[in-house]
Amino acid sequence: MAGMFAVSRQRFEELVAQALDEIPGELADLMENVAVLVEDEGDSPDIWGLYDGVPLTDRGGYGEGEMVLPDRIFIYRLPICEGCESEAEVVQEVRVTVIHEVAHHFGFEDDRLDELGWA
Numbered sequence: 001m002a003g004m005f006a007v008s009r010q011r012f013e014e015l016v017a018q019a020l021d022e023i024p025g026e027l028a029d030l031m032e033n034v035a036v037l038v039e040d041e042g043d044s045p046d047i048w049g050l051y052d053g054v055p056l057t058d059r060g061g062y063g064e065g066e067m068v069l070p071d072r073i074f075i076y077r078l079p080i081c082e083g084c085e086s087e088a089e090v091v092q093e094v095r096v097t098v099i100h101e102v103a104h105h106f107g108f109e110d111d112r113l114d115e116l117g118w119a
Contacts, residue, residue: 013112100113
């Protein structure tokens with residue numbers, strides 16, 4: 001993929017929300033204390049999304065009885081748009097990126113996501 005298909009921030013946020021809505025309810029219910037944020041770009045132009053938190057598989061007593069900052073999932077608008085030539089490609093890449101980062105929240109590593117086609 002090479003190109004640039006500009007999508008407004010508002011439209012991009014709608015695409016992220018649509019991708020989140022596609023997560024099955026039983027999994028979405030487990031995503032407690034997770035903030036999904038749209039940013040124009042991260043620290044590297046090669047990164048389309050980032051999970052910042054403690055995966056559910058590593059938590060133990062995480063957050064029990066105390067205030068804990070939410071895990072964060074960042075979805076980066078400009079790198080995704082720069083890698084796409086159409087809105088259909090942006091929609092697909094947003095979906096893949098959201099699912100990829102949500103999977104990290106559930107403890108999936110990059111190598112397993114690659115095997116499953118979600119890298």
